[in-house]
Amino acid sequence: EAGVVQSPRYKIIEKKQPVAFWCNPISGHNTLYWYRQNLGQGPELLIRYENEEAVDDSQLPKDRFSAERLKGVDSTLKIQPAELGDSAVYLCASSVGLAEQDEQFFGPGTRLTVL
Amino acid sequence: GQSLEQPSEVTAVEGAIVQINCTYQTSGFYGLSWYQQHDGGAPTFLSYNALDGLEETGRFSSFLSRSDSYGYLLLQELQMKDSASYFCAVTRAAGNKLTFGGGTRVLVKP
Numbered sequence: 001e002a003g004v005v006q007s008p009r010y011k012i013i014e015k016k017q018p019v020a021f022w023c024n025p026i027s028g029h030n031t032l033y034w035y036r037q038n039l040g041q042g043p044e045l046l047i048r049y050e051n052e053e054a055v056d057d058s059q060l061p062k063d064r065f066s067a068e069r070l071k072g073v074d075s076t077l078k079i080q081p082a083e084l085g086d087s088a089v090y091l092c093a094s095s096v097g098l099a100e101q102d103e104q105f106f107g108p109g110t111r112l113t114v115l
Numbered sequence: 116g117q118s119l120e121q122p123s124e125v126t127a128v129e130g131a132i133v134q135i136n137c138t139y140q141t142s143g144f145y146g147l148s149w150y151q152q153h154d155g156g157a158p159t160f161l162s163y164n165a166l167d168g169l170e171e172t173g174r175f176s177s178f179l180s181r182s183d184s185y186g187y188l189l190l191q192e193l194q195m196k197d198s199a200s201y202f203c204a205v206t207r208a209a210g211n212k213l214t215f216g217g218g219t220r221v222l223v224k225p
Contacts (some may be wrong), residue, residue: 004157015181031211042215043158043203056212091157098146100206101165106157 004107012113018080021110025094035091087114117141126222133190135219137203138192145206147186153199198223
């Protein structure tokens with residue numbers, strides 16, 4: 001069974017440029033998460049989706065970040081414009097549902113470098 | 116607010132036992148999870164404790180004391196491949212929302 005797929009794996013852009021990350025969750029997983037992981041720190045949740053509905057976007061910086069999950073499968077996270085402080089690994093995860101014991105499966109992440 | 120504390124780094128030799136402690140302060144606690152992450156890799160799930168006590172899965176065990184807001188991950192018979200970062204994470208409120216600690220980097224030496 002394929003895991004969570006993310007692309008691109010690496011992205012280098014100049015500040016003020018836009019960037020987008022794509023995630024394909026595990027088939028059948030209704031819940032999708034986007035996390036940001038700064039170097040030497042744990043992942044921080046940005047947004048959670050239950051099917052196509054964002055159930056928690058309280059930690060998403062909405063002035064420059066946006067996300068969508070059309071048709072409740074693939075998801076895209078966008079930053080526009082990017083700032084130097086956005087350099088981080090952006091992780092996508094999925095789980096069967098929102099039950100507390102549902103294991104979250106993580107993708108390999110997109111490493112973003114903003115110059 | 117909420118916080119999780121775990122040691123930043125632990126070094127041990129092959130075959131040894133390592134215990135990674137995690138203390139947390141949070142409201143609406145549901146359970147404590149542990150994830151392993153190798154450099155450049157994805158976090159992978161190791162264990163989840165919702166009730167007090169010890170959960171054993173092969174060489175790894177996880178413990179939770181809800182009254183003490185404390186848990187630990189025990190790594191036994193350490194192998195070189197266990198060199199990685201280990202994160203504790205609390206599930207708080209409904210909806211499988213994880214809040215991660217800063218991670219403990221485990222270095223296994225020959």
